[in-house]
Amino acid sequence: MSAPAPSMRARVTRTDWDKLLTDGAIYLLALGGFYVGFKTLYSLALMVGYPTDEAMVVASLADIAILAYSRKAVREVKAGRSAWAIRLIVAAFSLGTFALQLRSAWPHPVSVGFHILPPAVWIIGHEMMLRGELRQAKKQLREHEIAQGLRPTPLPRLRRTWWLLDPYHTFTVWRLTKLWEQSPTFVILQEAARREHEGETIPRAWQGVLATGGQDEDEVRDRFIKALPPVPEKGSRTNQEIAAFITRATQLAGEFDIECTGKLLADILDCDPAQVSRIRTALREGKFKRLALTSA
Incomplete structure (x- = not known):
């Protein structure tokens, strides 16, 4: 028997709104850059002698290539690969459209500024998004290899x-x-x-x-983290699961005689410290059941 589908409230609770809004804003900037780039390339294609229909296709190729290769790069990065070749192709197409827009606006300084802004914002935002995805994918791969015994546990760093x-x-x-x-x-x-x-x-x-x-404080902290139960999976966890994890973490912190701060819990859970603060406040007020997770 299949499990019941999660309710709308559960889906809203599990949604990473910060990531959703950030990625949405980046793609909104990309659409603006694509539109400006298309209009500029279309006018340049007409100027060099392309017919109207062919000029529209030629002007669209660069933007479509950037979008297609960008999505391919994101998929490669999520799989744990750096995708440098694909990212260089994306950068080359973006810089190519950037150069053509700059050429069409030269030498008027105000026009040059308006033509530089859209592709520059898009390239910077796209690279930031890819680097974030790459760090997350590498972190998950490293944790998986450590759990499987394929890589030694990282040693504490020197201050x-x-x-x-x-x-x-x-x-x-x-x-x-x-x-x-x-x-x-x-x-x-x-x-x-x-x-x-x-x-x-x-x-x-x-x-x-x-x-x-x-x-050493770092060693005590590492032993405390190893003693914690599995962290609820990000993207599919509920506030109730986070509350149960925080309850157990607080109990273990007392056993290890370390301060269980909101920042420490936020780093372990990979979430906003404000969310941890809200849940801890709700726990003190009795809005969550104080469930203690047993350590594995």
Whole structure:
């Protein structure tokens, strides 16, 4: 028996309105650029001797090619491939129409500005959208490979202030971290023990880690994230599922003795911090059932 179709309210709740509005605005800008480009290319085609019907086809080819190759590039990016060749083709067609529009407006400065604006806005917006899709696809692929054991779990990064204030010893820690494939805290503990045994001075940059007994905040945070239940899938999750996840995350944060901030939860859930704040407020007011998710 097939599952019942989701209600209209559920579909509205699961819709990523921010992404929908952003992509819609980009394609609205694209339509404006296409229209201006078509009118310019059509007039240029008539000027160089094309008949009316052929001039319309020639003027449409560039815009249709940009639209078709753009959609192909988006599909490739969603599959986890960079699609650089297709993106270069899109950029070439866009810059070609840009050059023709610039030529038709030259040398009047106001006319040049009006002809530059539409293709420039479209190219920048299209590239930003593709880069966002590419980052998301690579993130999902990386997480899948880590879960399958095909890629090691990323090690905690060294703080930028360490590189700024003590670059020499920070480079030593970074080098051994890569060679040993161990966390920076483990490397510092081992190197500090070796230096102490050999009578060498322990760098001041490492003394903060030694004073806390090697309990690095990044490592505690990583263990906390690993202990969390599976994150509800973005795009198909409801506020009730997010509320249950936040409830369980808050319980685990108390066990790990870390602060479960709204920003931390938003980073884990990959959503707007304002949404997390609204749901946490609703939880405090008893508008959601306080369901605790069991860890896997």
